[in-house]
Amino acid sequence: MLLNFNGEVALSEWLAEEERPRLLNVRTASGVPQTLEVMIEPVGNDYLLFGELNAVEQEHLSREVLELNHELSNLTREFAQSNAELQLVNSKLEQSQLQLLQSEKMAAIGQLAAGVAHEINNPIGFVNSNLGALKGYVEEFIFLIDAYERYADANGTATDQALQAVREKVDIAFLRDDVVALLGESRDGLERVRKIVQDLRDFSRIDSPDWQEADLNAGMESTLNVVWAELKYKAEVVKRYGELPPVRCHLGQINQVFMNLLLNAAQAIEGQGKITLSSGVEGLWAWVSVEDTGNGMTPAVMKRIFEPFFTTKPVGKGTGLGLSLAYDMVKKHGGRIDVTSEPGQGTCFQVWLPVAGPETPPA
Known part of the structure; x- marks a missing residue:
């Protein structure tokens, strides 16, 4: 509230006059001028002024308060509506990202399909060959056995010679050793196939909602087996795993992060x-x-590697989404990816994850 004096009487003199009601010209916050009758009470070196607005101004102020309350109510409703719309958009965005993750996973599986088929066909091929040999051994x-049964009740040198001839023909010593080896x-071979299939199943669980206490070293090994056909002709793989505690994470998503990093590493090697x-x-x-x-990588490339659709690979060799999705998945885990390159x-990619998981795991 602004107090306006006419300037003819000094404020100190005006305050020092005998105790009586005084008139002040004031202008309220709403801009309405008012003449206010006040009483003055000394308090130490200061003065307190007491007075009331007239009924017109009180009514005007009440009307302003009602208008402000109404405006606040409208703003609250608009905020609630905007918040609901934002939640809907966030939900759709999460669904879109999940679909994008699934698409990237399927693209990766398509890229790895030929190599995985080769890794499965190799053991299946020699198992099939071994079964053919075993069939011949069983027949022998x-x-x-038929020969022994045939000569079981006979005695004499001729019988012994006939059995010996059968044993030499069958080569029983060789069969005894080779059957065990086959x-x-x-x-x-079948264990290799089972392991590859199990690793593929683990890798394919990208859209599973389950959070679990997981062994990151085992996750890396599982992913390495899936992409092995892409790596074994390009690079020697050296393992320097340390002892890790169980880490609370979505292992299917972390495995996809590992896969993207492994494939990028292989593709970076000439x-x-x-x-x-x-x-x-x-x-x-x-x-x-x-x-x-x-x-x-150059510093300019490093600044952009986590941007969606950014890639330095030839057209048709990459979507530019691998590292972007890996970055988002690690971030949702409350972690980060550090990169050093010359x-x-x-290049070295280092994935950091909180052992206890994110403070608030995504739904």
Whole structure:
């Protein structure tokens, strides 16, 4: 409230006059001029002024308060509506990102399909070959058993000579050793197929809602088996895993992060190179790194590698979404990805994740 004096009487003199009601010209916050009758009461070196607005101004102020309350109510409704719309947009965005993750996963599986088929066909091929050999061995065993049954009740030198001839024909010593070896090879081959299929199943669980206490080293090994056909002709893989505590995470998504980093490392290497896989823990954080001896990156490229659709690969060789999605998935876990690179020296991606998981896991 602004107090306006006419300037003819000094304020000190005006206040020092005998105690009586005084008139003040005031202008309220609404801009309405008023003459206010006040009483003055000294308080130490200061003065308190007491007075009331007239009924017109009180009514005007009440009307202003009602208008402001009405405007506030409208703004509250608009805010609630905007908030609901924002939640809907966020929900649609999460669904779109999940679909994008699924599409990227399917694109990766398509890229790996030929290599995985080769990795499965190799053991299946020699298991099939072993089964053919085992069929012949079983037939010879049956032939030998039949011979023993045929001469079981006969005695004499002729019988012994006939059985010896059958044994030499069958080569029982060789069969005894080779049957065990073929069964062992076949079992190993089938175990390789089972492991590849299990790793593919683990990798395909990208859209599973389950958060779990997971072994990141095992996740990296599982992913490495899935992409092995893409790596084994390009690089030597060196493993330097440290001991890690169980990390609360969505392992299917973290496996996809590992896959993107492994494939990028292989593609960055021209000719033959080396990929080093490391892991460790520092305080409340676990980390896993993928380091390659590839071409490396310039600072200008490093600034953009996590941008959607940015890629340095030839047309048709990449979507430019791999690292962008990996960055988003790690961020949702409350983690981060550190990158170091030197042109011509190689690149290292280091994924950091909180051991306890994000403070508020995404739905």
